[in-house]
Amino acid sequence: MKQVLQNLKTGRISVEEVPRPLVRPGRVLVRNQYSVISTGTEGGTVKLGQMSLLGKARARPEQVRKVINVVRTEGLLTAYQAATRTLSMPIPMGYSCAGRVVEAGEGVGAFKPGDLVACGGGGMAVHAEYVLVPKNLCVRIPPDVDLRLAAFTTLGAIALQSLRVARVGLGDKVVVIGLGLVGLLTADLLAAAGCLTLGIDTDPGRVGLAEERGMGPALTRGVDNLKERVLAFSEGRGADAVIITASSDNNDPVALAGELARHKGRVVVVGRTEINAPRDTYLFKELELCTSLAYGPGTGDPAYEEKGLDYPAAYVRWTENRNMAAFLDQLSQGRLRTGSFITHELPLVEAARAYDVITGQSREPHIAVLLSYPETAASESGRVALKAPAASPRPTSGTVRIGVLGAGGFATNFMIPTLSGLKGVELAGIASATGVRAGALGRKYGFSYCASSPMEVIEDPDLDAVFILTRHDTHAAYAVEALRRGRHVFVEKPLAMTLSELDSVVDARRETGLQAMVGFNRPFAALSGRLREFVAGRAQPMAIHYLANVGYRPPEAWIHDPVQGGGVIVGEACHFIDYCLWLTGSEPVEVQAWAMAGDASGLIPEDNVQVHLRFADGSLATVAYLSCGDPSPGRERIEVLAEGGLAVLVDFRDLVLNREGKKKRHRLRVIPDKGYAAEVETFIRAIRGEDASSGLFDRQVLSMRTTLLAVESMRQGRPMRVAHDIASSGAGKRTP
Structure with missing residues (x-):
């Protein structure tokens, strides 16, 4: 299309x-x-x-x-x-x-x-x-x-919402500043509501067009004697309400509105303008300054717009949807x-x-x-070819043909640029929900086609592997579909959001014998290798403290959605839990998690969590995932203590190794290396049979199981034995 x-x-x-x-x-x-x-x-x-x-x-x-x-x-x-x-x-x-x-x-x-x-x-x-x-x-x-x-319904609803905010009624004298399309629709609705209107604009051409189309009196800013004309229009009192639909990079419309409004009048801002009201004007006239947001209540609320939950009319009479319907009713009655x-x-x-x-x-x-949109045969295909098909549909020997699901920020900024730079890799298909981003990335990086349906890519018989970079709740299902169709899979974390989903992926991988990898990239970082060398060959347990200082995110962020995001422990802290498993080289035997107590300050308890891990070799690890701090000095800090040594790794760009009073520093001066390239290269080599990656996927699965138990520990308020509680607990069950 x-x-x-x-x-x-x-x-x-x-x-x-x-x-x-x-x-x-x-x-x-x-x-x-x-x-x-x-x-x-x-x-x-x-x-x-x-x-x-x-x-x-x-x-x-x-x-x-x-x-x-x-x-x-x-x-x-x-x-x-x-x-x-x-x-x-x-x-x-x-x-x-x-x-x-x-x-x-x-x-x-x-x-x-x-x-x-x-x-x-x-x-x-x-x-x-x-x-x-x-x-x-x-x-x-x-x-x-x-x-x-x-x-015009959406634009009409924007105009209509400004009337509701202004609380105007039959006989009110209202000034509209800004005679663009929304301004004219506002004036038209005011007239239908029995109000008398006067329009103002800085463009004489717009003023003329407004008058030609029967809006009523309209004045040009800077030419006509505005204050006197408005006083005459309002019988000497000033406007009952002033609605600003103009766009401005200064507060001139707000200042003008204050001068034109009557004592105890109302000023409503609809357009994108600077809201900096002159104090004396608004104070001594006791003016009410309001803003009108888009089409009405529901705007920007994911529960209303995306999930389809309505507000009861008894409590919210005019929602976005009902404002749109009301505008259509006015059109139906011929009043506009x-x-x-x-x-x-x-x-x-x-x-x-x-x-x-x-x-x-x-x-x-x-x-x-x-x-x-003429009634022609618009393309109904969910797939668009981006370049002519090759003479042979199969790539040359040794070339790995890849499909990508997802075109969000992670895919755009990290994974696809990494894939495009690898030799022996052909980027075949890419799918995203709308298709727009898939098309843009597909054209930029040389994909053969783009699609809006993930199954278009998964079912491509010429693919060797599928990279799953979509929202968290889709990972496991897409991985199973791809494995059962003979595709190797790379799944961005988390691999699954429940134990049953995790088991389904593990079963599919075992039955097919194909390669699978989870996007736990940090063990592949350059400085991670030096850190592991520092603790290699130890005879004693180690202690790890992993601070993830992620910064605040509002409650409506999609990661907090229990269905799509799964929460921050499952969706993000799994990264850091896996790193601890990798660094110790030991299996966890017990996990316990606590969330910070919430209060009226807006703190999100589930965003501020400490996870304690105890390992079979006696090692201990603490993962502190916190959003209550300032992330600008650094987001990730790892401290490792073992056998008289102390290592500190900050943001995977600065590593300090201390032992016996001696210090050694490794610093990446250009960009931090978090291991994306090495991770993907390892996966591609495994597909070619060049690197068996023995035990890698098993460890990643264990990391996910431990993560799900950490969530269960937080819910139940007790430590969870990993070997026992994986089978017996309700860990991983989604909550509504």
Whole structure:
């Protein structure tokens, strides 16, 4: 199918061929018929992409701070490479569309194939021939509403939510600052609600277009005598409410709104503008300053948008979905003039020209620009060829043909660049949920095809191995599917989220005799080898303290989701538990874990955990996984004490070895080496039969079993005997 994408590095808009989305539970697959380009949001995104690197940095200081943190912990080169890859990744454009339902996923009972629906959501209701949208962001279109107008539903819901925040009613005098598309929709809804409106914009052209389309009085900022005109409009009192839909990099709209509002009036900010209210104006007029977020309650809540959980109407009357439906009701009753705002309608293939219009490059007067999707035979394939097939489908002798599942940050920044640099490896297929990232990475690194369905890759008979880099809850199932189809598997941690899943992978690997590896990369790091040499040949037990200072993550982060992420112990601390098993070379006999006690400060107990391990050779290890500290000085610190020696390894870039009063230091000065390349090379050699990697997978499985028991220990509040409790406990059972 065709989709509009933007290259954030250059700002270029293009229409690319990408795989059709794969239907998933709770989602609705829709064949688009119309979509609306948002002049403000999308226009701003295009302009950002056209800026220089310095301009982008100034416009997005929060991203600069993230890069600085990466520089501190990972090194300048790693930070530069990650930033470059992020900028080169295409961005899906659009968030308001209308079309016909093709298929409804499991758990979607409200829609069936053939239904006409309006859709919303950034990254979901995009400019593409097919879109996959969560059920709470889809609304059925009344039969008497033109699909062209229904495509405005998301933008209309944004405007409608600002009215609800402003609490306006019949007869109120309302000023709208900013006469772009959302501003005009806001004024139109105000009129339908019985309010009197006056519009203000800095662009005389917009003011003229607004008046031509029957909005009512509109004034040009800096030309008309605003204060006097607003006082006359409001019978000398000032506006009951001022709604700001303008975009600005300063607080001028907020300052102006304060001057125009009446005593005890309300100011609502919708547009992206600096919110820095003049103290005296807002204080002495006792003004109420509010912000209006997107389409209404539910915005940004994964439980509502992604999982489909609704808010009871008795407590939250107007959610995103109900605001969208209310806008469609107004269209159905003929109370809005939305159709008069359409100045351009272009087919999807002319999307680049459409963006030239909204960014002003074509110098055409405009308000709303509509993209149409002609009823042609759009590609319904979930697979797109990226290069011509070779004359022989099988690679040359010794070449390992690889498929990749997942195109997230880890795949983008670490695994795929590592794979692309290996000799004797052919990158065949790559799959991701939307297909957009898979297509971008596939083109960049020379994959043969991209897909939206993981099974497209797993079932490829010409593959030798599959790299599974998807969300945690899919790892075990995909590994079993790939092994049973004769593919070697590399699985990013965790290998599984329950003991039953773990056993299913172990059984499949044993039955097939194929190679399997878990992405526990740290033992392969360059300085890890020197650390192990330091404790090699010991006759006494050792003590290990592993500090993972990971930094705070909000409760809604996907790693905390018990279904998708599995929590931080299963999802991340397994790395460090495995490292302790590798370093001691001994089997764990007991594990106990404690979570920090939570309080009202926002501390997440499960993000602050200590895991104690006791090994068969008498060694002890403590893994402290903590999010309550500052990660900028360093994220990982390993201290090892054995036979009169002390070793300290920091972030896998600085190792200090102390023994008998002598100190030896090893430091990587460019970038830390966490072992990704050596890990993958070991796996590829094992596939070729050059390296049996004896015992490696068995240790990794034992690490996962120990990790699952650590979770159970934390739940039960007691130590777990590894050999006994693996069989007898409920470790690894998912909680709802």
